[in-house]
Amino acid sequence: MVRNNMEEAPFLDGRDDEQKKKKKRILWLLLILLLLFGGGAGYLLTQHHDGVRKHRVVAGSFLPKKKDASKLTDEEVGKYAQKAVDASKFQMIINPDINVDSKSLDSDMTIENPNNNAYPIAVTVKLSDGKLVYSSGAIDVGYGVKNAKLDKPLKEGNYSGTATFKIYDAKTSKEKGTVSTAVKFTVK
Numbered sequence: 790m791v792r793n794n795m796e797e798a799p800f801l802d803g804r805d806d807e808q809k810k811k812k813k814r815i816l817w818l819l820l821i822l823l824l825l826f827g828g829g830a831g832y833l834l835t836q837h838h839d840g841v842r843k844h845r846v847v848a849g850s851f852l853p854k855k856k857d858a859s860k861l862t863d864e865e866v867g868k869y870a871q872k873a874v875d876a877s878k879f880q881m882i883i884n885p886d887i888n889v890d891s892k893s894l895d896s897d898m899t900i901e902n903p904n905n906n907a908y909p910i911a912v913t914v915k916l917s918d919g920k921l922v923y924s925s926g927a928i929d930v931g932y933g934v935k936n937a938k939l940d941k942p943l944k945e946g947n948y949s950g951t952a953t954f955k956i957y958d959a960k961t962s963k964e965k966g967t968v969s970t971a972v973k974f975t976v977k
Contacts, residue, residue, distance in 0.1 A: 879954075882902075884897065887973065889974055896936060898937040899934065900912050900937065902928045908957055911955045912955070914953075917950055920941065923940050949973050952972045954970075
């Protein structure tokens, strides 16, 4: 018995067509799902990012105690920030090369606490061996010392030392910080 291959061919072609249709449906379904997923993801990403987003980060250390920082305008935050920056500035003024009269202990040492500083200061001057030769006492903002007289006598010669500016809180009288600079003395 010989079978005719032609009789079986139509049966196999029908299965192939059905499998091809199933594959096409699955591919279309996957493509639709992919488009839906991509569209949804794109929507979520663009919904929260409508251009440049502004965020204000505010450190609470300079804000007023009774205001809610989230309700401050940018201008108010800027004013408080500038006030904090201004209060933290410090400028020390002293002439670093000081001439001293060995007999009278008068000098040409000038110390200033300029108006742009926020706190009173006190200045001490020590020689490199640690000997304290001058102490200013309190110098308020806008005041200074001219031709300071040394507290300790020095023999004629050249000396090096350090001027230390101590910065104080005017309300509490507590020290807020120190700044130092090198100075030289010429005693004649």
